[in-house]
Amino acid sequence: MKDIIVLKDLEQIKAISQQYRLDIIEAFDSKAKTAKQIAEMLDEPHGRVNYHIKILEKVGIIELVQEVTKYGVVEKYYCPVAYKIIIDSSAVTLDDEMSDSISNVSVAFFEGISRDFYESVENYSGGITRKVAHYSDYFLTEAEAKELNEKITKLIDDYLEDKTEPREGAQRHSLAKMVFPMPDKE
Numbered sequence: 001m002k003d004i005i006v007l008k009d010l011e012q013i014k015a016i017s018q019q020y021r022l023d024i025i026e027a028f029d030s031k032a033k034t035a036k037q038i039a040e041m042l043d044e045p046h047g048r049v050n051y052h053i054k055i056l057e058k059v060g061i062i063e064l065v066q067e068v069t070k071y072g073v074v075e076k077y078y079c080p081v082a083y084k085i086i087i088d089s090s091a092v093t094l095d096d097e098m099s100d101s102i103s104n105v106s107v108a109f110f111e112g113i114s115r116d117f118y119e120s121v122e123n124y125s126g127g128i129t130r131k132v133a134h135y136s137d138y139f140l141t142e143a144e145a146k147e148l149n150e151k152i153t154k155l156i157d158d159y160l161e162d163k164t165e166p167r168e169g170a171q172r173h174s175l176a177k178m179v180f181p182m183p184d185k186e
Contacts, residue, residue, distance in 0.1 A: 001030065005061065005082035012059045013087060017104035019111045021052050025061065025080050026112070030164075032065045032077040053078055061085070083164070106180075116174045136182070149179045 007013050016022060027038045035050035042049065056062040057078065066077040087105060120130065140148065156177065163170070 001079060002082040004084045004086055005080075006086045006088045007061075008088050009059070012061060013105060015055055015059045015061060016085065017108060018052075019108040021056060022108050022112055024049060024052055025056065025085070028062075028078070028080055030080075030083060032079040034075050034077055036075075110178075113174070113176045120174070145179055145181070149177075152177055152179070 007016070016025070023042060024038055027033070027041050033041075035053050036046050038044075038053070039046040039049040053062060057064065061081060062078050063081050064076055065079045068075045068077065156175065160175075166172070
């Protein structure tokens with residue numbers, strides 16, 4: 001599995017513009033699984049999960065990695081092609097369809113972040129601390145926003161590169177980073 005896949009194609013971006021498909025990708029946890037295993041994890045119908053896996057496979061976000069025959073039935077194991085998905089909107093023509101697809105992906109990612117946060121709040125109490133910060137009302141050029149995003153991404157990637165597997169004393173965490181323009185205040 002590669003570390004990163006950079007999406008530049010409209011069909012790839014459309015394919016991940018649904019929260020449901022992002023949930024499927026996330027359910028793999030970097031391990032090959034069958035559509036049936038994913039369906040059981042998500043408590044969803046096998047046919048529905050299989051349909052969406054086929055779409056993700058068709059656009060190159062998920063790949064078939066193994067076929068195992070058990071009792072005459074072929075089990076197909078899939079895995080995401082990369083640990084991280086990045087959209088390179090600078091490499092594509094931003095027509096209305098592409099712009100809408102990128103917006104849908106952003107909303108789907110944010111919904112996943114929100115779900116993780118609410119799950120954390122609902123399921124953990126007591127000594128669990130959350131580190132949450134919100135920075136707003138800074139005025140940046142497009143180039144400055146891009147530079148800030150790249151620096152934060154590099155810092156996070158460098159710090160977390162050897163922390164991708166469970167280990168003693170470590171608890172699973174979620175980290176979100178967003179840099180986005182705000183509309184002008186009236």
